[in-house]
Structures are given as C-alpha cells and as structure tokens.
Amino acid sequence: MRGSGTSEALAACDFGACARFLLRVPAACAGAGAYPGGVVTVLVVDGANVVGARPDGWWKDRAGAARRLHEALLVADLPHDRIVLVLEGQAKGGVRPGRDAHVLTVHAPKDGDAAIVGAVREAMEKGDRVTLVTADRMLQARCGGATALGPSWLLDQI
Numbered sequence: 001m002r003g004s005g006t007s008e009a010l011a012a013c014d015f016g017a018c019a020r021f022l023l024r025v026p027a028a029c030a031g032a033g034a035y036p037g038g039v040v041t042v043l044v045v046d047g048a049n050v051v052g053a054r055p056d057g058w059w060k061d062r063a064g065a066a067r068r069l070h071e072a073l074l075v076a077d078l079p080h081d082r083i084v085l086v087l088e089g090q091a092k093g094g095v096r097p098g099r100d101a102h103v104l105t106v107h108a109p110k111d112g113d114a115a116i117v118g119a120v121r122e123a124m125e126k127g128d129r130v131t132l133v134t135a136d137r138m139l140q141a142r143c144g145g146a147t148a149l150g151p152s153w154l155l156d157q158i
Contacts, residue, residue, distance in 0.1 A: 042123045043080040044146070045073070045154065046134035047087045048112055053135065053151035063094030070095040072158040073103050080131065084119045088112035113139050120146050 051058045051065045058065035066087050073083050081102065087095060088108040097107040108115035116132070120143040123130045130146040132139075133154045140148040 040082065040126075040128045041080045042128045042130050043078060043083045044116060044119050044123070044130060044132045044143075045069075045083060045085045046112060046116055046132070046136065046139065046151075047085050047091055048089070049134045049136055050151040050154055051091065054155060062090040063092075066091035066094035069158075070100070070103065070105060074101055076158040078157055082128075084123070086112050086115045086119060088115070113142070117142050 047066055047069060051062070051069055056065075070085060073085060083103045085095070085103060085105045086108055087105060088111065092107045095105045097105050099105075106115055106119060113136070116134070116139060120130050120132055124145055130143075132143050132146040132148050133151060134140060134148065135150045140146075
C-alpha cells in the first residue's frame with residue numbers, strides 16, 4: 001500500500017479512504033464470512049476503552065498496550081469479516097496506521113470518539129453490519145444503528 005496514498009489518508013483520518021479500503025478487502029480473505037446477501041460484518045473497536053477495561057498496567061505503556069491489543073485482534077477467531085481498531089493519543093505509537101490482514105488501524109487526529117463515529121457511519125453507509133466495542137454509552141448513542149458490545153465481550157474472545 002505504500003505510495004498509494006492510503007496510509008497518508010488514514011493518518012489524516014480520511015473516512016472516505018477508510019470506506020474505500022473496507023470495500024477492497026474481499027470478505028473471503030477476511031475470515032468468518034459475510035452474512036447472506038453479501039452483507040459484510042465490521043467490528044469497530046474503541047481501542048482506548050478496551051485497553052482501559054483491564055487493569056494490567058496499561059497506563060505505564062499505552063503504546064505497548066495498543067500493540068498487544070492489535071496483535072490479539074490479528075489472531076483472534078472473531079465472527080466478523082473486518083476489524084477497525086481506532087487509536088488515539090500515545091497509543092498511536094504502538095501500531096502504524098493502515099491495514100494488517102483483516103485489521104485496519106486508524107489513528108484519530110484529535111479525539112477517538114469522532115474517528116469511531118466516522119468509521120461506524122462509513123461502514124453503515126456501505127450497507128455493512130457494524131458492531132461497536134465500547135463501554136462509553138454516549139458514544140454508543142452517537143453510533144445508533146450499530147450493535148454495541150462492551151469491552152469484556154472482546155477481552156473474553158481474545
């Protein structure tokens with residue numbers, strides 16, 4: 001993807017580029033398989049919220065905690081075709097923006113919530129079935145239409 005502009009667009013939180021990326025990755029390459037009728041399942045992960053749900057010392061190394069979450073998502077057997085991991089602040093130092101297999105890492109330019117809302121809306125506009133992982137009820141409300149699951153669900157899976 002180097003030189004294609006995708007990494008640069010993602011670093012700038014270009015949600016149109018994010019959606020175009022999601023459409024280019026065939027569901028068959030991504031894992032679990034699409035819903036009947038070709039609907040793709042997308043899991044949007046609030047990285048800060050998931051990392052913060054487990055008191056394992058993440059506050060001492062936010063970048064390392066983000067890297068561990070990313071690595072776990074890469075090998076997890078989740079019932080979703082694609083995963084979008086949104087990182088903010090110091091956590092962005094642990095994972096480069098862009099795609100690794102079926103996981104797309106997005107670096108939020110300012111606050112993670114705006115980037116998460118944008119990623120959810122872009123996927124939903126494409127007709128994807130979206131699940132949001134966060135315990136933030138205000139964020140869940142802003143992402144109406146997406147199924148919301150708490151961080152403990154994801155942590156139990158990975």
